[in-house]
Amino acid sequence: MSKFLNDLDELVKNNVISKNIANDIQTYYSSQKEESPNKLFAIFGVLGSLLVGLGIILIIAHNWDTFSKGIKTTFAFIPLLLAQLIVGYTILKEKSNTWKEAAGVFLFFTVGASIALISQIYNIPGNVSTFLLTWLLLCLPLVYLLKSNALAILHLVFSTYYVLKAGYFTGSYSPWKYFLLIAFIIPFYLNLLKNSPKQNIASVLNWLFPISLTMAMGAFIDTSATYGFLMYIILFGLFYNIGKIPFFNNDRLRKNGYLIIGSLGTISVLIMMSFKSFWKEIIRNDHQLSQEVYIAAILFVAALSILIYSFKKKWVHELNLFRYVFIIMAVLLFIGFGNLTIPTVLSNILILFLGLIAIKIGSNKMHFGILNYGLLIITALVIARFFDTNLSFVVRGLLFIGVGVGFFVTNYLMLKKQRTLQKKI
Amino acid sequence: MKKKTLFLVFLAIAVIQLIVPAFMVYNNEDTLTTGTLYKFKTEPVDPNDPFRGKYVTLRYDLNSFASNESWKRKTPIFIYIEKDENDFAKITTVSKNKMDSSNDYIIGKVRWYDTYTKKVNFRLPFDRFYMEETKAKPAETVFREAQRDSLPNNTYALVAVKNGHAVLKDVLVNEKSLAAYVVE
Structure with a gap:
């Protein structure tokens, strides 16, 4: 410099x-x-608070049964009050963001520690999920009050933890409150995207949101596995189309969690759909309108709206099958109610096409990552077929050699193209 | 937001953050001190909670009652109790709603209704007993050994009950607190 x-x-x-x-x-x-050491301070401050806070919780979890109830109760409030004093001081003295982030995180954990200790003293019943919900609700407003990125991330991570604890292996219970928790920080997220889209924190949230929703969606599958798959198909389609909005798409690929998770998710579900046993054993016509159908319908409307809006805004330039594949997959799922062969064959063809399209996009953009992603899709298809078809070993061997050679040839051709282009410049 | 309003809003949040745990303390302390103490025959097992530490899950002998009504899973059940001659809790009746009765009651959760035996099976709310981390696992062993003794019903939970709120005070094995029993 x-x-x-x-x-x-x-x-x-x-x-x-x-x-x-x-x-x-x-x-x-x-x-x-001037800004960069501040950023470093903020990160260390938050990390410090995080570790101290978690440490307090762990020490409390030991359960010091030699102490009297009075002493234990006092200890439940001391860290909380201390953290509140620090946050209050930070606000009154209008301290820097570093202070706000670190103090906020510390307060977050002391609130958890306080209710954990009291639950322990009085053997208060209720599982981890009810505990997490109380905790999250008590700390919700701090996200906005302190404008704290770290608290927003903690809120998102703990909301996800809540939905995992409350929604899986609990029978038919669906933790709808998760959506409220998530909805609560969307304004914060949108504001961040609007005002400082280039900050690392924005890309962290661009990943955390789709990850959280992907993990959470399964908690809302109640009776119908078939429509559960439909939910995921459309969710990934929605993510992909969000990722294709120029705001995200024009930035670097690694910052675009929506696009990558949408694409990987779509391919994963398609690979499952390419097995005949998937249609034989999992897919059945669940006649009733279960909650899965409603969720899938809402997601479908959302995905379709983004698609239509993209067309209106002329954001769609080339024919990219990844954008629409969720519609085809949804239709296949319904065909699967009556027929095994058609959806199996079509799923295989779809994967092949998507692989080829990714290779084409990669070579157009001169992006080795996307190019090899396309090849990996085809490899996955070949491996999947390796297991469940009766093709002779010779044919399978040839297929593998074919894809392997494909890797070399395509990468080599692109490297050559890149070199000639560089020479021209 | 201006500094002053910001601070006032924070003050309100801080107060709520203090009131919630304080209310938890008050509510439980009140039941413990002024509620009626009941004994519940029990058996413990040892699981883990990431934030609140180790606890033993308590299974109670008192877990079903004859009823002609049909019960839906996971709905609340009002369990009316009284003491027998040894201070153990004894169910007088169960109901779907709060009744006009001077008896103490506990609000449990229906697990299932057996139409064949005409019995409703339920879960009592005080099923967690938090213990020092090194003691939870031995507690389970101690219990199993105590159970092997010829004495019947030698493990029980001491529960304070007031206005439908129940607080688990202690778990006793052979009239000794489980925590103290483990140390020996």
Whole structure:
């Protein structure tokens, strides 16, 4: 950086840039420099609070039964009050974001520690999920009050933990409150995307939201596995189409959790659908309108709206099967009620096409990652067929060799293309 | 938001954050001190809670009652109890709603209704007994051994009950607190 700043003088001398521009550049970089150690402080502050908070909870979990009830109760409130004092001080003195983040995280954990200890003293019944819900509700407003990214992440992570604890292996119980918890931080998320989309924290949430929803969706499968699959098919379609919105799509691929999870999820479900046993054993016509059907319907409307909106805004330039495949898959699922062969064969063809499309996108964009992703899709298809078809070993062997050679050839061709392009420049 | 309003809002949140645990303390302490103590025959097993530590799950002998009504799973059940001659809880009646009765009651959860035996099976709410982490596992063993003794019903839970609220006070094996019993 210093070398670059030294070059500025030379550029000014040779009239490449004006003196004003040189000054602007200098102030820009010096302001950036000031910000970076602050960011580091914030991360360490939050990490410190997180560890201390978790430590307190663990020490409490030991259950110090030699202490009297009075002492234990006092200890339930001391860390909480201390954390509240720190947060109060932070607000009154208008301390920096670093303070707010760290103090907020500390308060979050002391609230948990306090109700954990009291539950312990009085043997208060109720499982982990009810405990988590009380905890989350008590700390909800802090996210907005302190404008804390760390608290938003904690809220999302713990809401996911709640839905996993409350929704799986609990019979027919569906933890609908999860959606309320998630809905609560959406304004915070949207605000973040609007005001500071380039921040790392935005891309962290771009990943956490789809991950959380993917994990949570299974908790709402009650009676019908078939419609449960339908929910996931459409959810991944929705993610992919969100990821294709230019706002996300024009940024770097690794920041686009929606696109990647949508695409990987779609392929995973399709691979399952390419097995005949999937249609034979899992898919059946559950006649009644269960909650899965309603959820799937809501997701479908959402995905379709984004698709239509994208067309209206002329965001769709090329024919990309990934965008629409959820509709085809949904139709296949209904065909599967009466027929095994058609959906099995069509699923196989779909995977092959999607693999080829990914290869094409990769080579158009000169992106080795996407190119090899396409090849991996085809590899997955070949491996899946390796297990359940009666093809002779020779044919299977040839298929493998074919895909393996494909890896070499496509990568080599693209490398060559890249080199010739670089030479032209 | 201005600093002052921000702080006032925070103050309100902080108060709620304090009131909720304080109310938990008050509510349970009140039942413990002014409620009636009952004994429930029980058997413990040892699981784990990531935040609140180790506990023993208590299974109670008192877990069903004859009823001609049909019961839906997971609905609340009002269990009216009185003491027998040894202070053990004895069910007088069960109901789907709160009744006009001077007897103490506990609110449990229906597990199932057996139409053949005409019995409703339920779960009592005080099924967790938190213990020091090194003692929870031995507690289970101690219980099993105590059970092997010829004395019947030597493990029971001491529960304070007031206005439908029940607080598990202690678990006793051969008239000794489970925690103390484990140490020996």
